[in-house]
Amino acid sequence: MRMLLWNFLLALLVALGGPLGGYGRGPGDTERQSSPALREDSSDTYTESIPNTLVEFDMVRVPGGSVTVDGKEQTVETFWMAAMEVRWEAFDTYRLDENMEDLEDAEADAISLPSKPYGFGNEIPGFGQEKYPALAVTRNAAQQYARWLSAKTGHTYRLPTPAEWKHACRLGYGTPQNWSPDRIGEHAWYKGNADDEAHPAAALPPNELGIHDQLGNAAEHVVPPEAGEDDPSEVWGGSYLSSAGDLHCSARQQKTPAWQESDPQLPKSQWWLSDAPFVGFRVVRVAGS
Amino acid sequence: MSTEHEQHNTDALGGITRRDFVKRGTVATAGVSALMASGNFAYAGGTDTIRLGLVGCGGRGTGAANDCYRSSDGIELVAMGDLFQDRMEESKEQLKKRLGDSFKVTSDRTFLGFDAYEKVLQTDLDLVIFATPPAFRPQHLRAAIESGTNVFMEKPVAVDPAGIRSVMESAQMAEDKGLAIVAGTQRRHDPAYQAAMKRIHDGAIGEVKTAQVYWNQGGLWHHEREPGMSDMEWQVRNWLYFTWLSGDHIVEQHVHNIDVANWALQAHPVKALGVGGRQVRTDPSYGHIFDHFGIEFQYENGARVYSMCRQQEGTPSRVGEHIIGTKGTSDGHSTIDGATNWTYEGKDVNPYVQEHADLVASIREGEPLNEGQRVAESVLTAIMGREAAYTGQEITWEEVLNADLDLGPDSHEFGSLPIPDVPAPGQTTLNRGAKTNASSADA
Numbered sequence: 034m035r036m037l038l039w040n041f042l043l044a045l046l047v048a049l050g051g052p053l054g055g056y057g058r059g060p061g062d063t064e065r066q067s068s069p070a071l072r073e074d075s076s077d078t079y080t081e082s083i084p085n086t087l088v089e090f091d092m093v094r095v096p097g098g099s100v101t102v103d104g105k106e107q108t109v110e111t112f113w114m115a116a117m118e119v120r121w122e123a124f125d126t127y128r129l130d131e132n133m134e135d136l137e138d139a140e141a142d143a144i145s146l147p148s149k150p151y152g153f154g155n156e157i158p159g160f161g162q163e164k165y166p167a168l169a170v171t172r173n174a175a176q177q178y179a180r181w182l183s184a185k186t187g188h189t190y191r192l193p194t195p196a197e198w199k200h201a202c203r204l205g206y207g208t209p210q211n212w213s214p215d216r217i218g219e220h221a222w223y224k225g226n227a228d229d230e231a232h233p234a235a236a237l238p239p240n241e242l243g244i245h246d247q248l249g250n251a252a253e254h255v256v257p258p259e260a261g262e263d264d265p266s267e268v269w270g271g272s273y274l275s276s277a278g279d280l281h282c283s284a285r286q287q288k289t290p291a292w293q294e295s296d297p298q299l300p301k302s303q304w305w306l307s308d309a310p311f312v313g314f315r316v317v318r319v320a321g322s
Numbered sequence: 323m324s325t326e327h328e329q330h331n332t333d334a335l336g337g338i339t340r341r342d343f344v345k346r347g348t349v350a351t352a353g354v355s356a357l358m359a360s361g362n363f364a365y366a367g368g369t370d371t372i373r374l375g376l377v378g379c380g381g382r383g384t385g386a387a388n389d390c391y392r393s394s395d396g397i398e399l400v401a402m403g404d405l406f407q408d409r410m411e412e413s414k415e416q417l418k419k420r421l422g423d424s425f426k427v428t429s430d431r432t433f434l435g436f437d438a439y440e441k442v443l444q445t446d447l448d449l450v451i452f453a454t455p456p457a458f459r460p461q462h463l464r465a466a467i468e469s470g471t472n473v474f475m476e477k478p479v480a481v482d483p484a485g486i487r488s489v490m491e492s493a494q495m496a497e498d499k500g501l502a503i504v505a506g507t508q509r510r511h512d513p514a515y516q517a518a519m520k521r522i523h524d525g526a527i528g529e530v531k532t533a534q535v536y537w538n539q540g541g542l543w544h545h546e547r548e549p550g551m552s553d554m555e556w557q558v559r560n561w562l563y564f565t566w567l568s569g570d571h572i573v574e575q576h577v578h579n580i581d582v583a584n585w586a587l588q589a590h591p592v593k594a595l596g597v598g599g600r601q602v603r604t605d606p607s608y609g610h611i612f613d614h615f616g617i618e619f620q621y622e623n624g625a626r627v628y629s630m631c632r633q634q635e636g637t638p639s640r641v642g643e644h645i646i647g648t649k650g651t652s653d654g655h656s657t658i659d660g661a662t663n664w665t666y667e668g669k670d671v672n673p674y675v676q677e678h679a680d681l682v683a684s685i686r687e688g689e690p691l692n693e694g695q696r697v698a699e700s701v702l703t704a705i706m707g708r709e710a711a712y713t714g715q716e717i718t719w720e721e722v723l724n725a726d727l728d729l730g731p732d733s734h735e736f737g738s739l740p741i742p743d744v745p746a747p748g749q750t751t752l753n754r755g756a757k758t759n760a761s762s763a764d765a
Contacts (some may be wrong), residue, residue, distance in 0.1 A: 149542050155613060162638035297674045298381030299416045300387050 052177030091116040101202040124167035147304035164233035172266035189322035202282035205240035227273035251313025272311035366637035379404040379413035383453030393678035403438030459489035476506040481569035484728035494696025502690030504681040505697035508673035528649030535579035553739035563609025566729035576631035581700035591619035598711030617707035714747030728756040
């Protein structure tokens with residue numbers, strides 16, 4: 034029933050002419066009517082469009098500051114963070130791109146496209162296609178997407194570092210003391226309200242920075258600047274499966290073999306996490322890049 | 323273990339066989355061979371070495387060999403066969419890494435070619451894994467049973483009625499010889515499915531009247547045709563897209579869910595009516611198969627099962643089963659709702675490993691599992707659905723079981739092989755006969 038309700042609400046939003054990506058945020062709505070590839074006319078937000086597609090998403094400026102990760106205080110420069118988790122329609126424009134050779138970026142030669150998942154275990158990860166976060170993607174797949182997006186748009190996108198991710202989270206949701214666990218369902222999909230399913234990106238109101246779903250819904254890949262390919266990947270922020278206590282700005286989960294246990298192939302997929310349908314990601318962009 | 327191999331040599335003389343020895347050895351240590359929990363799958367004990375062979379070294383075959391090794395103590399991989407050197411090398415590299423000292427495949431026990439299965443079967447095996455494209459399964463299975471080797475075979479186990487009849491005969495031969503056959507319909511070895519099915523069979527949802535089963539997803543992998551590739555090589559490397567190799571996706575993939583419907587109803591259907599077509603994936607590089615099917619299966623007791631499968635890029639996935647009885651419903655593996663409510667709360671087990679644990683334990687305990695007839699019936703159910711859609715006709719079980727339909731070419735060799743036409747409902751007939759390498763099928 035919950036799914037039907039959401040479909041209804043989404044349909045209603047579309048009917049009212051409000052772009053879903055801007056749900057809960059007024060100013061972006063009118064800007065989108067005449068949509069060039071990139072606008073930075075607002076100091077706090079701009080809308081990125083993937084050329085030759087209808088896919089758009091908002092980027093939010095995250096002011097720099099400092100944050101403690103693994104007991105070390107780190108400085109974070111001002112950067113842009115996507116207001117929503119990467120959705121299937123965005124990921125699929127990359128996954129199914131038939132015009133890779135058109136990319137001008139020299140780096141584009143090294144970008145590869147994901148395999149197509151055969152279907153794993155009892156369910157292929159995913160609860161819906163349009164508007165839903167891209168799920169069960171490996172860190173490699175997420176990084177390749179960011180490189181592809183960079184080549185497509187001419188702006189440098191990548192996955193957030195743990196420090197960037199945590200800093201943005203704390204700015205957006207406030208300090209843990211200010212975060213009232215009994216109000217968590219107002220901003221985040223978690224065990225208490227998600228019905229064991231991921232939900233459309235940006236269906237709940239954003240946090241104070243204008244960012245949706247950073248806590249809950251999909252747990253999100255982060256990549257330390259020095260991470261090697263063999264270092265286990267990490268996702269932060271908890272997911273729709275997490276209990277309220279596991280939904281905070283230091284919540285992190287490290288990849289285990291269980292995340293690919295039921296992938297029946299060897300080698301295991303470089304692209305898909307057969308048993309981690311709670312893993313997604315969002316992109317960031319270094320300011321001025 | 324060398325004495326056991328010598329004993330195997332007396333097989334032809336009717337003496338003790340290596341397999342008898344393996345069984346007896348375990349009977350003597352029955353306490354050890356009881357199923358034990360280890361990791362997240364039940365673990366087959368017993369230490370007598372099982373000599374394992376692998377035919378079909380793609381991703382699934384390689385995964386299956388590793389799953390078998392992980393499932394039980396005392397598994398040694400001793401021989402491998404494939405058509406292609408590149409697949410063989412990648413598979414060896416993966417398995418060496420994971421099996422360590424239990425990887426005992428030497429260069430004189432790796433075989434390439436259409437006859438690799440015969441050579442693998444000549445290396446004194448206890449158990450062989452067949453994971454080639456399904457077209458070759460009936461022939462491989464027959465050879466394994468004739469040679470006295472236990473079998474794990476991936477689904478589907480045939481692509482046409484001629485192949486199904488052969489598999490059914492082989493299953494009976496295995497029964498007579500006391501050999502095990504387990505098929506890769508892994509839901510049958512998943513304790514969650516087993517628990518739900520037991521309740522359904524005990525009447526928890528009343529009489530099963532209908533079910534809906536699904537395998538909807540996007541597209542699948544595809545290999546470009548390289549210069550110099552023969553028709554045969556190109557088709558075998560892209561086997562998904564040719565009915566003679568895969569059975570079409572309703573047989574190749576959706577058979578899992580159709581098998582669950584048969585399991586719930588404890589029967590195979592008596593007839594099928596269906597639609598299907600090739601709507602989006604129309605490029606010739608994707609062979610000639612359909613990209614969607616919708617089938618109604620009717621059962622002897624009047625139940626009707628609705629099946630839907632789709633491989634169209636950009637569409638959401640749904641894979642699963644919904645079983646409806648007079649007193650409730652079930653998803654077949656985790657919940658029952660209705661007159662009684664139930665949720666599976668047991669352990670999550672990897673059924674891809676469990677199926678091997680069950681197989682190996684059954685061999686060691688001298689009570690070999692034989693799933694041959696059952697899986698043949700489920701695959702024939704899927705073939706009946708496919709043929710209902712291909713022909714546009716209502717197809718009965720008796721008609722499809724006895725059909726004059728043998729899709730494969732008459733010889734397996736790298737060379738010319740035309741792509742069959744896309745089936746046309748109202749024109750394509752069920753009894754299309756046998757094919758030759760030179761003809762265009764579905765005429």
